[in-house]
Amino acid sequence: MxxxxxxxxxxxxxxxxxxxxxxxxxxxxxxxxxxxxxxxxxxxxxxxxxxxxxxxxxxxxxxxxxxxxxxxxAEQKFTQTLQGLTSFTEDMKERGLKPSSRLVSFNVKEAAGKTARVLGLNDGEAVYEIQRIRLADHSPMAMETTYISKALIPGLTKNIVQNSIYEYVEAELGLAIGYGEQSLEAALAMKKEAELLEIELNDPVLLISRITHLQDKTPFEYVKSAYRGDRYKFSIQMPRNE
Ligand code: 16G
Incomplete structure (x- = not known):
């Protein structure tokens, strides 16, 4: 051979x-x-x-x-398109996998610095800070830290955020999610991320930062996530501009 x-x-x-x-x-x-x-x-x-x-x-x-x-x-990597604004729950269901979340922390904090700025809040206004490990078929894929203005979405609970936040915002609150801005960069897993994602310290992760707006342009979430570098691959179609 x-x-x-x-x-x-x-x-x-x-x-x-x-x-x-x-x-x-x-x-x-x-x-x-x-x-x-x-x-x-x-x-x-x-x-x-x-x-x-x-x-x-x-x-x-x-x-x-x-x-x-x-x-x-090794486990095969997921190819995740960068086109279109989808939720983790939707992405996993589309692949035929069972999405779930492990809630790491759920707090109300005073907004400050970048978090306040991107959510259009004044320093000191209340924001939820939600940390979740996102799992596909019980295997950890990403760690997400989500900031949401308490004044905008006052009813969030631990129970709600253990399921889909987008589904709650759209189906329960009847708000229309409009568009997002996202950036990606490489990093090494720090101690807490490594433990929660069940990888080794300094293993590669992709840091994704997303600001999502409602259709009326109000920013409703600011999310910082660390995706496992061994499980994710991102793809995009690029038409050449005339
Ligand atoms: C995705 C989003 C995140 C959003 C979440 C909602 C990235 C790269 N993606 O994970 O911003 O908060 O979906 O998911 O951050 P859910 O509706 O399942 O809670």
Whole structure:
């Protein structure tokens, strides 16, 4: 199966062979790969070559190494489009997964600084600060910190925010959500995020900041989230402007 005469580098051929086994579900999420030694013997290549192929796939996110335990087929990443304003609940349901939230904290605070500014509030006005771990089929995907003006949406409760906030705003309150502004940047998971997201300290996360407005342009939420870098991939369609 490995063609040593081929112009394709051997490590690349091994990489594609592993990819194929995963595509064909011969190896599934959570399965452990044979050791480098066994691999090298089976395909009559050096362990270095096997290591190179595996490292590339680990960097790509297809495989995951665990110290002292071996190399596993990683959970596949979600591709999340950046077009359209959707809620976590909607995104997960569309994928056929069960959305849920683990409430980390629910407080009313005095708005200050950027939070007050982006929500159009004066310093000292009351805001809800809601921290939630968002889960898909019980597996943590993101940690969200949401700020919402108490004067605008006075009735929020722990119970409500454990379900969909967008659904409450639209279906219960009859408010129309209009548009959002969002930015993304790379970061390393800090201690609290790592623990709650069940990843290692300094694992990659994507920080997403969103300000969402009602149709009448009133800003209604300011959300700072950390998405697991190993579970998410973002995509967008880009028509070239004339
Ligand atoms: C998404 C949003 C978040 C919003 C939440 C509402 C990002 C990147 N996305 O997670 O801003 O608050 O959906 O979800 O922050 P819910 O309706 O399920 O509570």
């Amino acid at each position: 490995i063609d040593k005469q081929s112009p394709l580098p051997i490590y690349y051929q091994i990489q594609e062979l592993i990819r194929k086994k995963i595509d064909k579900k011969e190896w599934q999420t959570g399965d452990v790969l044979p050791s480098e030694r066994i691999f090298a013997e089976q395909y009559e290549v050096s362990r270095m070559t096997v290591r190179q192929a595996v490292t590339e796939l680990v960097n790509e996110g297809l495989l995951r190494r665990e110290k002292g335990r071996g190399t596993f087929v």
